[in-house]
Amino acid sequence: MKVINMGPDPSLAYRPNLEKNETKAKEEYRNYESGSLIDRIFNTYKLMHTNQTLDFVNKKHSEWTSCNHTQKGMMETIMSLDQLVDESDPDADFPNSFHAFQTAEGIRQANPDKDWFQLVGLIHDVGKIMALWDEPQWAVVGDTFPVGCKCQNSIVYRDSTFLDNPDEKNPKYNTEYGIYEPNCGLNNVLMSWGHDEYLYQVLKFNKCSIPEEGLYMIRYHSFYPWHSHGDYMHLCDDKDLRMLPWVQEFNKFDLYTKTTELPDVDKLKPYYQTLIDKYCPGILKW
Numbered sequence: 001m002k003v004i005n006m007g008p009d010p011s012l013a014y015r016p017n018l019e020k021n022e023t024k025a026k027e028e029y030r031n032y033e034s035g036s037l038i039d040r041i042f043n044t045y046k047l048m049h050t051n052q053t054l055d056f057v058n059k060k061h062s063e064w065t066s067c068n069h070t071q072k073g074m075m076e077t078i079m080s081l082d083q084l085v086d087e088s089d090p091d092a093d094f095p096n097s098f099h100a101f102q103t104a105e106g107i108r109q110a111n112p113d114k115d116w117f118q119l120v121g122l123i124h125d126v127g128k129i130m131a132l133w134d135e136p137q138w139a140v141v142g143d144t145f146p147v148g149c150k151c152q153n154s155i156v157y158r159d160s161t162f163l164d165n166p167d168e169k170n171p172k173y174n175t176e177y178g179i180y181e182p183n184c185g186l187n188n189v190l191m192s193w194g195h196d197e198y199l200y201q202v203l204k205f206n207k208c209s210i211p212e213e214g215l216y217m218i219r220y221h222s223f224y225p226w227h228s229h230g231d232y233m234h235l236c237d238d239k240d241l242r243m244l245p246w247v248q249e250f251n252k253f254d255l256y257t258k259t260t261e262l263p264d265v266d267k268l269k270p271y272y273q274t275l276i277d278k279y280c281p282g283i284l285k286w
Helices: 010-014 038-051 054-064 074-083 096-110 115-123 126-133 195-205 212-220 238-256 265-279
Strands: 071-073 283-285
Touching (some): 054 195, 071 074, 074 126, 074 265, 096 115, 096 238, 115 238, 115 265, 126 195, 195 212, 212 238
Antiparallel strands (some): 071 283
16 A cells, blocks of 8 residues: 655554644644654645746646546545545644544534535545645645735745745735735635645536535635635635635634544444435546
8 A cells, every 4th residue: 555655654643642642732733833743744835835836726727627537436535545644734644534534523523413514524635635646745735825916924834935936026926916806706716726626626526515615614624824814805705704604613623633543434434425425426527
């Protein structure tokens, strides 16, 4: 089995005393300054922030949004994430499929009546499958940000990782609005390419019936400068502002369910397969 991981031995994740991690306090999450994974994380963001340009993002839209790479069901795709460890994540050094079920179960416990919300928790990172199809992780994982306009200070490693990005020096792209109009709406803004946008495009292409709130969660859950720091509001329209609380609610489960207590996936799969059958059934085009 090929594990896409250049950091510490991922089998450490199966040991309950990983980095003496019992229950982390909320302020301990998203630590980008120290820890055993910090070099790997910084290098991933350095490559991302150097190479994610407007031209690059347009190229990736052309390459991926036709959904002509393969055909497979959603559960099979989720389980293939056993082969992936996210190189940008300071809070999880174990295969991404476990995080999928951790998030879903956290949402299920708090929202037993919202089955679509639970499903979003399960599938939100499935777009990371691109990393198993030879897309570099810096074009798959990590926080997202708009391209074609000025990068805001809340972006991770903003001051040290964009120095070689050519868009930073382009006067068409380095102003507050860049190529966009005020309050144009995030739907009209090109985000750095990654798993959020890819999965959103796959779900739309396959006409999956997840509610709009869930699609926003999927499309923008990695857009931390927006949902956690309040940046880029000048690009948002009324719909974005209505949807923002849903994305923020999802973020609590996406972030704070990451622990080394790994779920019994085989026990949980039958329940979540019923949700898949309801909202995104059958064989999907990817």
